[in-house]
Amino acid sequence: MSAHGPTLGEVSATDGSWRFERGVDIRTDPYLLDHVVEGAPVFPAAYLVGLMTQAAHRMQPERQVLGVRDVRFVQAARFKDTRALQFSVTAEAAEANRVTVGISSSMAPPREGFPRIHRTHASGEVRMGERVESLARFRPLDFTGAESYEALYRLPREIQHGPTFLAGLRYRRPAQDQLLAVVAPPGRSASGWQEDPRAPGWPAALLNAILHVAFSLGVLCRERTVLPLELASGELHAIPRGEVQVFARRTSAHDDLQTFHVVAWDAQGRRVALFRGFSVREVP
Template sequence: MVSDGSWRFDRMVDVQSDPYLLDHVVEGQPVFPAAYLVGLMTQSAHRVLPRCQVLGVRNVRFVQAARFKDRQALQFSVTAECVEPDRIAVGISSSMDPPRAGFPRIHRTHASGDVRMGERVEQPARFQRLDFSGASDYAELYRLPREIQHGPAFLAGLRYRRPAPDQLLAVVAPPGRSELGWQPDPDAPGWPATLLNAILHVAFSLGVLARERTVLPLELASGELHAIPRGEVQVFARRTAAEEGKQTFHVASWDTQGRPVALFRGFAVQEVP
């Protein structure tokens, strides 16, 4: 529903309507991925300003995970409002039936942030393709931590290197090496969640390796997506801060021709006690 520069989307979500959730399990429960929340933000912003392109996101907060306990359905609500000519404020929440009749529905806020809109400028190639021969299999990182399990819909990482304790290099590809690329529908609005998830997961993996603890997404200071390639993407994650169980990363990625794909600043995760 669109009216007066605002947009609202409501949809029931469960593991039957969105079976990929069964491939993203945290502590035994399917969880809606944080990167997919960012994807929803960009899609809703594009609905408000369909003639513009999504340039970036800012001040993203991951408030509470959307868990599908006992396969119960959640009614997702995404609201987007044009607060400036090139900025859309987005909020994502959900509601679910109460455990017993006569009680009010349970409401939870999952994420909020700003989306920058405008006209994308093509970026020239400025990265070199790295030699990953002899690198380790990324499947090792999918097994860490044990509390989080990934299925085929999220197995994008191929190879990785750890040149320094606070750095991680990786190669990612569309899950299942899909010939359709990261965005099967080229006309789909917003950013492809599969690509965002694959890139941010490299920083997530570094966070786990650095402390050998389970971590959950907390916030994202800013993000830019310059291009959506079809094939492999090289990713570099660097830890910039670590204090009181919180780790912060910068993540850069580029395609096989050295063209920038995405840059994320201030991606913070919180260690689970």
């Protein structure tokens, strides 16, 4: 159980494949109440990526998470009332430094006698290895006088964010297809982005805060509700303790699809993360 982010469940291992399972509902994972889409709590896409990195790190604890690749968000995990979803995270080491991960769930049927409802939520690949400390290469920006990020949390109207997700502080939009923002640990937590430094993988709150900048740009560009679709690749360099500056740029727009690149760095100008090919789709 965690008040701020997802955790893996009980593990079973067979033939090189690890499977983590646990029940998830709004009581065991109250942060879900802070991410409501069209009136129902929804498991955030960035948190699915967080679970992928957790599973890979648990499988290969001697290595560090270097990045993700070919992540596909298949179907949203929605929560109705207090009914639980039985989450299943399956990890398999394709190579020594590569772990493929799939996330699915099952739910009890609405009426007795019917089969359980099964859904696939995401799949992707996690790259593992030895992280090399990133050198300072970015110039920290001054956000004094910039717009309050709260305005972006109110977009779109169909999605409501609570305190767990309120990481953004200030933003600027230097061009139509660009967005700059500064984000901090939700609630300006003294423990930083990761409650427990021994926790495996990457903190979902940090992934969510960075990718939310691109998500917000997608909404601003089209003035429509969008939902995550794919993430071509992501490089993960460091987990900072404090504020992170983020730059999102829209690289393509076609029909109802938009694609973004996102880069983030810490207060010393050291790279935190780089995401390529983050695609969103407009809700019909």
